[in-house]
Amino acid sequence: MNPQRFPFTRETSLFVLAYLYVPVVVLIAYSFNANRTATVWTHASLDWYGRILVNPSIQSAAWNSLVIAVSAATAATVLALLAALATRRAFLGCGASEAILNMPLILPEIAVAVATLLLFVSLGVKLGLGAMVAAHTAFCIPFAYLPIRARLDGISGTYEEAAHDLYANRFRTFRRVTMPLLWPGVMAGFTLAFVTSLDDFLTSFFLAGPGLTTLPVYIFSAIRAGITPEINAISAVMLVVSVLLVSLSFFLGRLRR
Amino acid sequence: MSAALRRFFLLSPALAVILFLIGVPLCLMAWVSLLDKGGTSGVDWSSAPSSANYVRLAWEEDFDGTMILNTSYLVIFLRSVSLAAVTTVLSLAFGLPVALWMASLSRTGRDIMLLLITIPFWTNLLVRNYAWLIILREDGWVSRFVNMISPWPVQLLYNDAAVAIGLTYSLLPFTILPLYTVFEKFDWRLLEAAHDLGATRKRALLRVVLPIATPGIVAGALLVFIPCLGAFVTPALLGGGKTLMLGNIIQMQFGASRNWPFGATLAVVLLAIMLVVMTAMALWRNRRTA
Structure with a gap:
């Protein structure tokens, strides 16, 4: 059953794909440009990649980003996994709970970021890594929750019933039956939470405190100071890392049940 | 352990984290929006709550003490709402044909398109907008080409059009x-x-x-309009100093201006606009299904 094709839908789609991908390709191409002025193409080189590898402020920003993303994604995945197990069967207040879990997805990030800043300052919490990990954990929860929940919905209850009939207790059933089936969903959720945290700019920007940067915060201030080929190279690296991780998550989500 | 109790223990950690780190801060922000600025932290916590910050949105005190209309913030509100509206319309105008075409593809074709459409969403917003900065900047080849064929000099960056392009691209x-x-x-x-x-x-x-697509159009419009209202990165990079949006002036109050209560006021207004739009959509949807 082939839908009737409307004129120009194909052309528009190709245009949209170009619109989405040309800037990315241009950016990556320029990151290999040897010329200092970044707009004039001389010849291909890996110079800028070499430079960002030995730049100490980029190294420390990358390290901070990584520490925050690993901690926040781990915490968010554990919390989301527990919550997903709880909301598996509908109950009174299930809808409300899910609405709260998904709240970070709809709220404008800038409002949440400044509100969290106000909270930390009013409580006397020191800004920095700890504050950023806490805030990232909160907004990463729905990104981990949704894939885990989707995977859980696809697991038939009969496996657990069988385990139960064979005298496995609740914990054993979870460890030996539910968890192995759920694992790809958990990994997909972790990866999405990790990418979300790694790419976050606004929350980190407000909560970083003096002297601390993450990669996106570093990139933002570097752009403000002027376009350099180094920014192209870091940006290209960040793009490639995100794309690889998301493809991994997509693949994990499609693993056979 | 009863099922309800177990459910409570499983669910409460995640809910507690979100409520404490997102719900409580938003309530606190509403309170701060009523206070005065001051102190080293940007907020005078002991000041008496008043609506002064909200009055400041549209009026200012003249030299002789009378209140006169101050349109500088209203202009920014208006620009944010109109840029969000333009972006929503553009996104729908492009999104509708693409979605139609995707639905006409084979199973594999659909999956590939789905992946291609989703990938940009997961890449860094800052980096994607930076790519446009490279493309549109003055000494770039696009700018040179446009200026070659145009009879008058054209500045591609740092205007409303550049922000609309960047927002549409992002959303x-x-x-x-x-x-x-x-x-x-x-x-x-x-x-x-x-x-x-x-x-x-x-x-x-x-x-x-179109009638069948209406729920999708409404959902898509909401998903574009709301993030647009709170956009910060795109106007900061592509809009320059002239094309400020709501997100930029919120950041300025928490940054250089150091007037946190007024920044909180602006953020509350942002949330209020968002709430109004979402309620209107929900009411409309209910009336349609009723």
């Missing part, structure tokens, strides 16, 4: 995906029926496809 996937989910389930025989009954393509599009 376009959000209209394509909900529209696609509608068209994916669409029974295309309805179109054949319309055709058999003598409807032209245009008529079939207006009378069959």
